Amino acid sequence: MSEQPTLAQVAAAAGVSPATASRVLTGSVRVSTSTRRQVYEAVSRMGYVRHRAPRGSVSSGAAAGVTVVVCDQLPRLFTEPYYARLLAATGAVVAEHGTHLMVTTVSPTSSILPALSGAVLLVGARERHPLAIKLCTSGITVRNIGRPPHDLKLPYTDVDNRDGGRQAAEHLLLTGRRAVAAIGGPPSLPAARDRLDGLVSTLREAGVADVPVAYGDFTAASGTHATQWLLRHAPGLDAIFAASDLMAAGAIQALRRAGRRVPADVAVIGFDDAPLARRTNPALTTVRQPVEEVATIATRLLLSGTTGIDPILPTELIVRDSA
Template identity: 85%
Template sequence: MGALPGSFREVLMSEQPTLAQVAAAAGVSPATASRVLTGSVRVSTSTRRQVYDAVSRMGYVRHRAPRGSAARTAADGVTAVICDHLPRLFSEPYYARLLSAAGNVIAEHGTHLMVTTVTPNSSTLPALSGAVLIVGARERHPLAIKLSTSGVPVRNIGRPPHDLKLPYADVDNLDGGRQAAEHLLLSGRRSVAAIGGPPSLPAARDRLDGLVRTLQAAGHGEVPVAYGDFTAASGTHAMQWLLRHAPGLDAVFAASDLMAAGAIQALRRAGRRVPADVAVIGFDDAPVARHTVPAKAAAEPGGAAVANTSTAVWMDRIAAIAGSSSVMGLRAHLDEAVRQDAANGATPLTIQVVIYDLPNRDCSALASNGELLIAENGLNRYKAEYIDPIATILRDPAYANLRIVTIVEPDSLPNLVTNLSFPKCAEANSTGAYVEGVQYALNKLHAIPNVYTYVDAAHHAWLGWDSNFGPSVNLFHTTVAGTTAGVDSVDGFIVNTANYSATKEPHFTIDTLVNGTSVRQSRWVDWNYYVDESSFAKALRDALIAKGFKQGLGMLIDTSRNGWGGAARPGAASTSTDVNTFVNESRVDRRTHAGNWCNQSGAGLGARPAASPEAGLDAYVWIKPPGESDGASSDIPNDEGKKFDRMCDPTYTGNNLNGNNMSGALGNAPLSGRWFSAQFRELVQNAYPPLS
């Protein structure tokens, strides 16, 4: 719910009141009103209060700068005045997101953003130059009143408190609360409670009012409400209060995502399942919502059916290890796994962690480029700042009863076989950084008894040709054999990570002939030796064992997004005698080209995670969380090193890697790893097997 500051709706005042009108409303002369507004000490306290009250009621704004000072304009810069305590400026994600968005827009106009904080009740005007953004001002904040009459160009972020008629920008918080209520009602929830934000903040009041009015209009009675301060801790405390006073609740609306995350923790500690027992809906689209189990899935239509399905935790940057006040770090995820394990009986709980931060990461694609570069001491940083801290945490005895499965560096080693024409891949090869980095990771992880390692091995439409398959087997072997424990340092390999290739093509195999012509000659198969991931994984396992890996080598297939169900799924083999027509009408994988990898249109959720689903396979797993974007469909500035890749652009007509076919990507996609609601809904709709 809600929106980023970049989408704020600008609301500008018209017909501003005059100083004479303010004076008349206050019962004083214009001269006296002027002395109050310019800070003269020759005015009584009661008169000063009368004038400020009139200013507040009428929304008076002085447009002329004080005598003797230069007129302040946006060209002098913009100062964001945060009406909150300094520590919250750095711990509250809302401020970081707002200031980042504001700073980008202001920079585009050739000026700069400055930030200062004042305590929530301060009336001391800080030194300012240029225009001012007021952020976080609560009811009757004296500084907001003073700034409104200071002659400085002012905009308030959010509807101003106590009807102070400052120009402002805001989202429609009231309608957001209404939408939340409607979603809960449509999903069948009948006992809805709420965790409101500080009542002195208009945004908090509007969110709660929108919810309560809609519920009451639908026939609900009194809505139990507890209040927090937009922090996760306050959400936990508020949820505990609600459980004591409204134990029959089956849904909770929280006025911020952080409070929703705290509420989920309290519900779990109380033995309530989310969303099976209690649905939780937040507000703000904060980063924590992408890392909160069940994350965004439960809030989507049909998402409750898979919201509790296990997916992997992606450690895709150094900062992800520690996490923050808004994002769960590795320890927080493991602590949650321990809590769930306690209710899991004698069977150890499995948690999957993706190791994904090699220098020059994903060297042939742009959408998921990482933070480390080989040329900037990236390999040493990878070892010391990334792998070592992860290994230290995983080695903690507190997690010894967990089964920790690590997925080691997706899209790394295969790039050294097929994509050396890309400069960053060539650098990774010539310096040995990829191989050395993977070996270092395996040495550290394999040494931990309850950690299991699976190295990424791409997919059939990448390595399925004999010119790629054999060299990949050799590279995998030499890399792993070079570790301290040799081939024993890996438990297996994984295919189709974050990809869309079908687990099985049910209507033909690589041996199928069409009117005497092999399907290998079709444009879709393109002389590949495999048509699906199951046959590829088993063949790769056999080849790796023949090369020297142990007989018990395991294989995983990521089935999170390769279901390809829905109306477009063929129900039987084609009757055509033309090999291209036969394959196109028979294949369940409906991509325009098997090399397309970004936010693929028409895809569906695949087989649910399962152990030993077929001979030679350890498991089907969901490594890529369904609903998380593969990459932005247009250029989006960011500080995560993620670039715009044309393969994520639905208008892109392709390149030699995908046979110059259309990209097949969905439009309006966010950055990789961000929640992509439209894609998730399509994945649910096209799930195969279908969701019950």
């Protein structure tokens, strides 16, 4: 196209009204998943931008491929289901564009900027992460997966983690659970904070003032250890919300060892809807986050050089047997 497409043209291409397209692009969660996907596919296909990307960043970024920078230890890249789902979806989009995908890890505290080419998807950056700060001012085309830490001005694509916590809390309240405890993820990670905040604020509004919290690192082992701590400090608990499915699986294991039945004695809710959620015993009630869709949309927006659009995708409570 010789001229930048308008919002009305994007809406027409997506088969929605301009008002609906506007709601999608301003991050409203009150839009269906299929409509959201149609709008973002039209945005990336047509090269629509609300603010023009820095000179040269679109063509050079797309031509040189995508580097996914994961702020985590290397072994976690191969053991955390979230990363596998995200990388598979990112790789599929990159392949569609005829370019290539590179993946690198940096420690959660590393200040060393790795050798990068092309555009960057930044994953797992925590508060005060020096690499996130460097990338913010580097001139490299970057999009963060998740809300950026400490309000850095980075384009991002996220899910509504806070609303996911709210949905979990409301389900527990509706099923009569009042002694609710939580296993939070790393407090320095915005997504982990949002999930816990959504849960705790909803419970407090319902009159549940005391919500014991233990913290883990999204691994099953940390979920087990956190549950053991909770059982010592809140032995009367009747529900546990865990900020990841792996931690929820660890919680179920610890509860079983302690002689607590799930869900008869203690309900358990996870977060992710990873494949593991269907294989736990009992099958895990969890908050589904659309990992593949987040990765697909983020990668398309990154490769098209689109800025000024920070999609926030909805989460959904999936009720199974554990709660």
